[in-house]
Amino acid sequence: MNDTSHAPVTVTLTGAGGQIGYAALFRIAAGDMLGPDQRVRLRLLEIPQGMRSAEGTALELADCAFPLLDSVELTDDASIGFDGTNIALLIGSRPRTAGMERGDLLEANGAIFGPQGRAIGAAAADDVRVVVVGNPANTNALIAQQHAGGVPAERFTALTRLDHNRAVGLLAAEAGVAVPEVAGITIWGNHSATQYPDVSGATIGDRPALDVVDAEWARGAYIDRVAKRGAEIIEVRGGSSVGSAANAAIEHVRDWVLGTGERRTSAAVVSRGEYGVPEGLISSFPVRAVDGAWNVVEDLEIDAFSRERIDRSVAELVSERDAVRGLGLIG
Ligand SMILES: NC(=O)C1=CN([C@@H]2O[C@H](COP(=O)(O)OP(=O)(O)OC[C@H]3O[C@@H](n4cnc5c(N)ncnc54)[C@H](O)[C@@H]3O)[C@@H](O)[C@H]2O)C=CC1
Numbered sequence: 001m002n003d004t005s006h007a008p009v010t011v012t013l014t015g016a017g018g019q020i021g022y023a024a025l026f027r028i029a030a031g032d033m034l035g036p037d038q039r040v041r042l043r044l045l046e047i048p049q050g051m052r053s054a055e056g057t058a059l060e061l062a063d064c065a066f067p068l069l070d071s072v073e074l075t076d077d078a079s080i081g082f083d084g085t086n087i088a089l090l091i092g093s094r095p096r097t098a099g100m101e102r103g104d105l106l107e108a109n110g111a112i113f114g115p116q117g118r119a120i121g122a123a124a125a126d127d128v129r130v131v132v133v134g135n136p137a138n139t140n141a142l143i144a145q146q147h148a149g150g151v152p153a154e155r156f157t158a159l160t161r162l163d164h165n166r167a168v169g170l171l172a173a174e175a176g177v178a179v180p181e182v183a184g185i186t187i188w189g190n191h192s193a194t195q196y197p198d199v200s201g202a203t204i205g206d207r208p209a210l211d212v213v214d215a216e217w218a219r220g221a222y223i224d225r226v227a228k229r230g231a232e233i234i235e236v237r238g239g240s241s242v243g244s245a246a247n248a249a250i251e252h253v254r255d256w257v258l259g260t261g262e263r264r265t266s267a268a269v270v271s272r273g274e275y276g277v278p279e280g281l282i283s284s285f286p287v288r289a290v291d292g293a294w295n296v297v298e299d300l301e302i303d304a305f306s307r308e309r310i311d312r313s314v315a316e317l318v319s320e321r322d323a324v325r326g327l328g329l330i331g
């Protein structure tokens with residue numbers, strides 16, 4: 001992938017007929033995800049009810065005449081959708097609606113991700129990389145991974161980049177600085193209201209963030225605002241985040257494939273026990289991407305406040321894992 005020959009990369013999107021799919025596909029085809037020289041083959045995987053909408057999107061993609069877009073194929077068969085795929089964005093699921101918590105979604109969505117994981121295991125390219133967007137994203141990623149025999153576990157990730165970007169944007173706004181001044185924020189744990197946006201190691205310009213903004217705010221209202229931003233958007237827009245979610249998924253894949261350099265970001269990746277997170281959980285960590293792989297940044301200091309917040313979110317991931325195990329969705 002991304003070698004000098006620039007052979008086309010196959011990108012599969014599930015939920016391609018949905019809102020995030022619509023917001024993501026044009027940017028992927030324009031080169032925002034894999035770079036301005038990388039041709040892409042798009043596979044749009046939908047359920048029968050979503051096919052018509054995906055067909056419409058495919059017509060519009062054709063009408064853009066994107067030079068980097070090699071082909072667009074539509075299917076409702078996962079074994080075709082993931083055949084030879086290099087990058088899979090698992091977006092299709094049921095969005096949360098007002099008043100609904102993620103726990104309610106476990107059962108509704110869990111059954112989607114086992115078969116998709118199996119199809120990825122059976123059909124995808126050797127270098128396949130998967131990011132799960134559909135909620136509950138961390139646990140859906142775990143389910144897919146557990147069914148994808150033969151695919152290295154670390155190729156399954158879940159999206160917390162949207163939370164990360166929200167945390168950066170809100171901190172920059174509070175400090176009255178431009179976004180590039182902010183560095184070193186971490187989202188820990190689950191993509192849910194228990195997530196912990198951690199600014200204890202963050203900087204604003206060349207100063208510790210906690211010397212610039214009120215520490216009480218950073219450890220109170222700020223955490224709540226970031227963690228509940230999804231619900232805020234639902235409340236204000238009347239629907240869940242779309243443009244910002246598509247953007248985050250694109251940035252997640254772009255960093256994973258092209259690298260972050262020294263810049264730190266957040267992604268939900270398979271724990272190898274870092275920071276006391278139980279091995280095997282797909283939990284959000286501070287990460288850098290090097291040579292096509294996410295590496296957890298391991299040398300951060302965790303104070304008692306952070307420890308408690310991380311543990312709380314990780315406990316929720318453990319309970320989601322146990323719940324899907326109880327439902328027979330994983331072994
Ligand atoms: N991780 C994150 O940061 C975020 C995650 N989300 C989640 O992303 C998901 C998608 O959101 P939207 O695009 O707004 O929803 P949407 O309802 O507009 O689109 C979902 C699409 O998925 C399709 N679909 C359902 N089951 C499928 C399956 N088994 N295979 C293929 N396609 C399938 C549906 O037909 C529909 O077209 C939701 O679960 C939402 O909660 C949304 C925002 C942020």
Ligand SMILES: O=C([O-])CC(=O)C(=O)O
Pocket residue numbers: 095096097135162229230231233240241
């Ligand atoms: O909250 C939701 O249902 C959508 C979502 O994941 C987010 O916006 O972070």
